[in-house]
Amino acid sequence: MGNNQSSGPPTDAKNRSVDIVHEGASGYTLTSPNEDRAVTVVTEGAGESVEMTTASGTVDAPVVARYEVTADGETVIGPSRLGLAFADDDPEAVSGYEVLDVDSTSIAEEWEPVWGEWETVTDAYNELTLALRERSDRGRRIDLVIRAYDEGIAVRYRLPGDSPSTVNVMAELTEFTVREDAKLYGSWHESEYQRLDPTNVRVADPHGDRVDRLESPVVVETPDAPWAAVAEANVDGYPRLTLVGRDGGPGLVSDVTEPVHVREDRDDRPADVKADDSEHTRVEPPFSTPWRAVLLGSSLADLRTSSVLVQNLNEPCRIDDTSWITPGLGLVARTTTTEGARRYVDRAAELGFTWLVWDGPEAYYDADQWDPEADATTTREGFDVPTIIDYADHRGVKIMFYLQHFYIQRNRDAILDRFAEWGVHGIKIGFVNVGPQEWTDWHRETVRMAAERGIHVDIHDQHRPDGFARTYPNLIAIEGGRGNEWADSYPPNGETPWGRPMAAHNVDLVLTRNLIGPFDYTYNYMPDGDLALTTTHAHKLAQSVVTFHPYTDAFRRDRSGRLVEMDDPAEKLAGLSFWHDLPTTWDDTHVLEARISELASVARRSGDDWYVGVITGENPHHLDISLDFLDPGREYEATIYEHNEDAETIDRVRTRARTVTRDDALTADVAAESGVAVRLFQVS
Structure with a gap:
């Protein structure tokens, strides 16, 4: 694989205003390139103050806008509030926000990762920027930057250069409202991923204690709707994201006031390297917060391939010569x-x-x-x-x-x-x-x-x-x-x-x-x-x-x-x-089957050769995988590695081989808590 640089169209073709934003009574609607995903942003009614309980205490956060996300025609993230709280805020002095400017951009390019799951990554999105200003004597400026990808949507806050030289961010109000019948899958530190009710976001940590916050990512399963995952990207000069339960309804809200985490059984470090907790974040405008992303997939397998969104929300490679990097x-x-x-x-x-x-x-x-x-x-x-x-x-x-x-x-x-x-x-x-x-x-x-x-x-x-x-x-x-x-x-x-x-x-x-x-x-x-x-x-x-x-x-x-x-x-x-x-780095990846806690099946290609892995969780599985992802007109030597209690090797693994083409299928009965690995070498 090559360097992580764009191989897309010329620069003058990338940054142009296009007709991708629809303005109506409900606000501004931004669609993805394939038009299957959309985010609607509403600024009317902004200016209210929301009391947030953070790890640092209670903070009043002004609402600058609301947004909603749909995918495949279904609502995945319901109306959710957006906002930042600053140390010098006076919520009573703000009567709302006015839109100073609306800008839109469409980007379509490709880049080659140094290592990854795909040889080439497509970075295509539509972007909307709303320049907002407080209706107050102070007139603080804040921009909302929203992107719509085929793989999901993302939003960030931008403080323009005419803001004060140093700004203290006390809290962030980024909500992710979900339906009451949705299920969340989240974890805290090194706990297992646990299935959660969206109205009671509490998870057991590795020691069995209940914790009321989650780490990125949190997966959202909504009946008869696409899958989603809440995540962060490009965390530069800002705290990491944790997610807590949303007051007043099902869903999550960002919390960037988490105290420093040090494992209690490993807190024997010398005093000069212990960390002091900070009650706020100091930034110097112009400054952009990390991206808050909602990955989307029509199925759980489709959601897994949307992971490229997190990479695309980061900057291109800054290492000129990457030839020494060795996975x-x-x-x-x-x-x-x-x-x-x-x-x-x-x-x-x-x-x-x-x-x-x-x-x-x-x-x-x-x-x-x-x-x-x-x-x-x-x-x-x-x-x-x-x-x-x-x-x-x-x-x-x-x-x-x-x-x-x-x-x-x-x-x-x-x-x-x-x-x-x-x-x-x-x-x-x-x-x-x-x-x-x-x-x-x-x-x-x-x-x-x-x-x-x-x-x-x-x-x-x-x-x-x-x-x-x-x-x-x-x-x-x-x-x-x-x-x-x-x-x-x-x-x-x-x-x-x-x-x-x-x-x-x-x-x-x-x-x-x-x-x-x-x-x-x-x-x-x-x-x-x-x-x-x-x-x-x-x-x-x-x-x-x-x-x-x-x-x-x-x-x-x-x-x-x-x-x-x-x-x-x-x-x-x-x-x-x-x-x-x-x-350990790949040219192509296909997620074949995916069921939480039950089954993951993935095929990956490196050069001409393919590898397939199938792992089971709580239940056995009858494996029947079509090999139609193989190249047409080619034969492959398939070596299958599977469990056999009677095998005389230490690992109780039996191998068997057969010649296959893309017209064939791999079949096997896989026990619970087991798996099958397959190596497919191209032979003709």
């Missing part, structure tokens, strides 16, 4: 010696793994990973990082090191400079702070600084994607959800409130969390000891296709190093041949 699968190293590292490099190269990552107690520096006094710019005795890097380079393997967030916050420049000096290819940052403006800015600046030094970044724990990886594609992985790391935290007897990631949750991750960007699942394909799988190994193989992740670990919790020490691993693990050949 791929990772193997976790469990050694603290140079010689041990060489063995891991050799095995990674042999098995086709692109990355080797030191993650966990085997730190490269001579201290416990939680020691706040450790010097992360030095290495432990007997662990020669430059020598290891040189050896790995010759074997075609990339090296990544894990560091706790507080090390980098305290000494970011020195650590990144040292990594660049050593030739380290990637940094994995754990237990990051999320929430207020300072932390979204910190994440973005760290990714930018790493890019300047040719370093890949993997952000773990609560941080969630917003499409920034389009702009800086060295951000190759983000966790932001419950992955297979949780198998290391909870025993198999399920004594904790949630236990490990179950098969139904894995299905939901594909159809919810994956909507906003890649997910670093960190597979435990061969865990140690009592860390038994909650699914079959065939499920894990198929999951590696249905879940999008340009980088992730395949063998994370092999703590005893069995994979490195065993002779002839391919004979003991039938799935290794699938991992060996598996791409």
Whole structure:
């Protein structure tokens, strides 16, 4: 794949006013390019004040407009209020807003991602900008920018340059009104996705406590209407979005006053890197808030492909030369010696793994990973990082090191400079702070600084994607959800409130969390000891296709190093041949079937070859997939990986092969909490 630059029409053909906005008694209606999606904005009646209960207290937010979203002729988001609250607001002094100007633009172009689910992404939308001014002595200016895509709609607020030099945003009033019979699917931090009543938005967190807010994205299922998902994009100089229940009716409202989140069991960081909660957000006009997006799909499978909307709402790539950016699968190293590292490099190269990552107690520096006094710019005795890097380079393997967030916050420049000096290819940052403006800015600046030094970044724990990886594609992985790391935290007897990631949750991750960007699942394909799988190994193989992740670990919790020490691993693990050949970035993607908690089926193409993954959740499934997505006139060698209890391999995977064409179908009976993975190599 190439650089993330536009390959669309000439600039003078892009930015032109067109007849895409219809003004009537109900306001301004903006339609998508295919005219199947529409957003109507009403400014009449604006100026009322809404009392908002935020994490910082009670705030009066003025309403600047209302909007409504329809798709396929059905209302998906009902009349919802829009507005921003500022520190110097006097709601009683504002009698409404007048429209100073109306501008419309139509854009149609294509761009090629450095990595992604499609070789080429279409960025086509119609845009409406309403320039508004308070009816007050102050006359504050605020613009509403609305876009309509075939994949959904988006809105943001813009403070023009004639606003005060510094503005304190106290709260944001962006509502998402849904029908009372709708269902929401949401999560908080690393909880499972849970089905919620839109009039009672409370979710259980990973420890079983009830929380009254959700993270992006939240999926909306409305009977006899298209699917939707509420998300954010391009979060620059602003807090991250959380969503709380809407007062007075079903739905959600934005909250950008979330206090900084630090895991209580990991709050042993030194005082100089603890975060102070901020009661407001300071911005300097001209300034645009992040986009608030409503992804739309005629079906749940269609909604999953609308994920490109989050990318399209971000800026093009700012890295001139992206040739060094390398997606791929990772193997976790469990050694603290140079010689041990060489063995891991050799095995990674042999098995086709692109990355080797030191993650966990085997730190490269001579201290416990939680020691706040450790010097992360030095290495432990007997662990020669430059020598290891040189050896790995010759074997075609990339090296990544894990560091706790507080090390980098305290000494970011020195650590990144040292990594660049050593030739380290990637940094994995754990237990990051999320929430207020300072932390979204910190994440973005760290990714930018790493890019300047040719370093890949993997952000773990609560941080969630917003499409920034389009702009800086060295951000190759983000966790932001419950992955297979949780198998290391909870025993198999399920004594904790949630236990490990179950098969139904894995299905939901594909159809919810994956909507906003890649997910670093960190597979435990061969865990140690009592860390038994909650699914079959065939499920894990198929999951590696249905879940999008340009980088992730395949063998994370092999703590005893069995994979490195065993002779002839391919004979003991039938799935290794699938991992060996598996791409992690794709030229085409088809979502074949999708049912929350029950089924996810995806076909992906890399070059001439296709991969198919099918994972089941709570129920078994009879697989009958048409192969009509294959090229006409071509034959493919299909290798099918499926669960078999009688198999003599460690992973209980059986393989079978057959020659197929696009006229054929794949059939199989897939048990609950299992899966089928298929590799289709073009042979003629």
